[in-house]
Amino acid sequence: MEKIRFGIIGCGAVSQAHIEAIKSIPEAELVAVADVVEEKAVQTAARWGCKAYGDYNEMLATADIQVVNICTGSGVHMEPAVAAAKAGKHVIVEKPLEVTLERADAIIRACRESGVKLACIFQSRFTDCARFLYDAIQQDKFGRLVAANAFVPWYRDQHYYDASGWRGTWRFDGGGALMNQGIHSVDMIQWLMGPVKAVKAYTGCLAHERLEVEDLAAAVLQFAGGALGVIQCATSFYPGYPKRLEIYGALGSSIAVDDRVTELNGDRFTESEKEELFRKMADKEAARNFRDPMAFSFEGHKKQIEDLIRAIKEDRRPFVDGEEARKSIEIIMAIYKSAAEGGEVELPLKEDPEHIKTVHGR
Structure with missing residues (x-):
């Protein structure tokens, strides 16, 4: 059985659910992890038996992986997700897809232009x-x-x-x-x-x-x-x-x-x-x-990663793809x-609210 090979970007608390889910799936293999705090990557790699990187760009360039799980903080999903897509890797992002519509759209666009699958964790x-x-x-x-x-x-x-x-x-x-x-x-x-x-x-x-x-x-x-x-x-x-x-x-x-x-x-x-x-x-x-914010089972993540694996093999859209994740x-x-x-706001929105754009320097 050919396994789908995974790499993790971001070794914080939520990455453990992704890792445990991957390790529990016969068709999946955890190959590498990356974190800007290299010590965290090294510790995670030692625990789970994979390779550690302090630079996710190096991981994308050298690790033999097909899928990248984005487990960084919510507001820094875009940069590694876009980089992974441009490197030809399928992408699965922890919720939310990003913290603004503009940044979420950049991820969706990069995956579409690169022809890779994009999924976002909504295990409920x-x-x-x-x-x-x-x-x-x-x-x-x-x-x-x-x-x-x-x-x-x-x-x-x-x-x-x-x-x-x-x-x-x-x-x-x-x-x-x-x-x-x-x-x-x-x-x-x-x-x-x-x-x-x-x-x-x-x-x-x-x-x-x-x-x-x-x-x-x-x-x-x-x-x-x-x-x-x-x-x-x-x-x-x-x-x-x-x-x-x-x-x-x-x-x-x-x-x-x-x-x-x-x-x-x-x-x-x-x-x-x-x-x-x-x-x-x-x-x-x-x-x-x-x-307890971290007291949750990895079973939901497992089901969603299994769906992504099937989507890759069957060449179909994942159940919760980028467009679905954007709606919330x-x-x-x-x-x-x-x-x-103040007042009622109608959807669809043309752009992010002004106070949100200001935070992001727009």
Whole structure:
């Protein structure tokens, strides 16, 4: 069996999920890792049995790899991703794809022009919960969609932000509770409900000091199909509670807590269908500790990397490609624009909000 060979750029905490996922896939092989702090790369390589680089350009030029996983800080995804694409490597980027639409578009363009695959980590789409809800909506089991609400009532203490120079900054984190913690829920709600037509939002920093960005965001969404929605994301809700996703239709409804369906109603769902679903939900491992930012399984990353491997071999688009990953960034940029400038903001956006462009010197 021919293996797909991987290289990692960025050896911080999130890279461990990528590495463990790669090592668990028979068709994948971890060949090299790179980090600007060479000692981190050396330590990671020693642990996992691969080659270390202090310069990712050297890795791209000399390592025998086909895929590059971008695990750097959010606001520095573009440079290594574009370099990897130009070197002819397929690219998979940790979420978010980037912290602005302009920088995300540069990655998408580079991969398209180089003819390589581009994927972005949104592992929540690969859960049984997400697949069930998506299929149920496609099969019209909820009837006409009326509303969807997503809540991320988490808590991160001051040390969480102080421990890393890039967290909680516009330039390198791209935002706060919404862009960092809430983006999976933003992605999920738009994937299930369809395109967002307009948003009206408020943000604030209420529980932290020395923080540029929001620790609370609340937005009302209007979907293109007419349904309404609410997104609320926080890192200021002590001590933190499970995330929640609610789907309401004219003929059915569902509530999911931490990627498990806990409520399902509607005559179009058979009793056996409900029983099978709840049995499957009960068999899942206990929900992760949502109060610990790094307490998550690598299983979602594994499924997404497996999808990328199949996409390479079958010459198709990955399930969550660059264009899909861009959608959540656009919604978040619209929310930030509404919060900063006031009023309703319609989508699609032509460009990043002015205060975001200023941060990036534009």
